[in-house]
Amino acid sequence: MTIDNDVIIVTGASSGIGLATARHLAGLGARLVLAARNADALRELAAELPGAIAIPTDVTDLDEATRLVEQTIARFGRVDVLVNNAGRAMAKPVEHIDLGEYTDLLELNVVAPLRLMQLVIPHLRAQGGGQIVNISSQASTAYIPYIAGYASTKFALNNLSLTAREELAKDDIVVSIVKPGIVDSDFGQNTPSPEPGHLRRAEDGSLLSHVIAPEAVAAAVAAIIDSGDAEINILGS
Ligand SMILES: NC(=O)c1ccc[n+]([C@@H]2O[C@H](COP(=O)([O-])OP(=O)(O)OC[C@H]3O[C@@H](n4cnc5c(N)ncnc54)[C@H](OP(=O)(O)O)[C@@H]3O)[C@@H](O)[C@H]2O)c1
Structure with missing residues (x-):
């Protein structure tokens, strides 16, 4: 799929991976909707x-x-790609996950991208196809102490995404996931009430120990829009 002139919604475009992705895709000629x-x-x-x-x-x-x-369609008359990144x-250790906080996390990391997929799919189908890229994580398929609350939301997102990929192939709607390791962004800082040292310990000695630039994730998002592959893993070097 070519990116030039595509209308692309990027959620979480105000910082980190979303911001770098919006810049990168705009540089390839896309018309961005920043959320x-x-x-x-x-x-x-x-x-x-x-x-x-x-x-x-x-x-x-x-x-x-x-x-x-609705405002995307009103402004551009179409939507070609949704990047669910927010x-x-x-x-937290599993024993101490606050259930209210976990429910809020599920709302943001699973329910919200699912809802946005459901909102754009009818438009993509009517246009004859399109693409959905969901930002997952290397953590989604690993069992790292203190990260299960987060990792389990991305595990759910993987399944929703790749099952939707099977269901929607007949409509030429391509659904993909991007799985970065630890990325250099405000992500750790934005983690609610982290218990001191937990994120650090999770990073140490694990497959998440190499830090990746947000621009590398942005380039991977563009690459997967282009290739239509099911998933891409981004590991630091
Ligand atoms: N950083 C990492 O190590 C890493 C690794 C793998 C995967 N990821 C994934 O990459 C994605 C982006 O993370 P990041 O590293 O770029 O972190 P970040 O810098 O903290 O960015 C998070 C983005 O999500 C937005 N957001 C949060 N709550 C929102 C809401 N309720 N509605 C709309 N937007 C909301 C934030 O914008 P506002 O605050 O303006 O709403 C911000 O733009 C996340 O899905 C994360 O799970 C990150």
């Missing part, structure tokens, strides 16, 4: 990227997610 809660950061980025628009959105809010897709971590 996240931080309206100022989105407006700043939209001003930088030709043809981009900012739609401040809390993806966990059904009305706001619906409005995101997400958050959790660092």
Whole structure:
């Protein structure tokens, strides 16, 4: 699939991987729809990227997610690619995972991307095809102490994504997952109430010990849109 002129929604575009991905895809000629809660950061980025628009959105809010897709269609008349990137971590031993916090994490990391997939699929089908790229994690298929709360949400996302890939192939809708290791972003900082040292210990001595630049993940997102592969693993060197 060519990216030039495509209309691409990127959630979590206000920082880290989402911001780098929006910049990279705009550099390849895509028209970006930037979504996240931080309206100022989105407006700043939209001003930088030709043809981009900012739609401040809390993806966990059904009305706001619906409005995101409706405004995309109203502005561009189509949507070609959805990049479900907004997400958050959790660092707690299983024994101490707060169930309320876990439910909120599931809302953000699983329910919200699922809802956005459901909102764009009818448009992609009507257009004759399109693509959905969901940002998962190397953690999703590993069993790393203190990371299970987070990893289990990405494990669920993997299954929803790759099952949807099978279901939607007949409509030329391609669903893919991108699985980075530890990326250099504000992710760790944005982890709610981390118990000191837990993330650090999880990184040490594990397959997540090499830090990856957000730009490398952005390039992988572009590569998987181009190839239509099911998944791509991004490991630090
Ligand atoms: N960093 C890593 O090591 C790593 C590794 C593997 C996978 N990932 C995945 O990569 C994705 C991006 O993470 P990152 O590293 O770029 O972290 P980040 O810098 O903390 O970015 C997270 C993004 O998600 C957005 N977001 C959070 N809650 C939201 C909500 N309710 N509605 C809309 N947007 C929301 C944030 O924007 P606002 O605060 O403005 O809403 C922000 O743009 C996540 O799905 C994460 O699980 C990260």
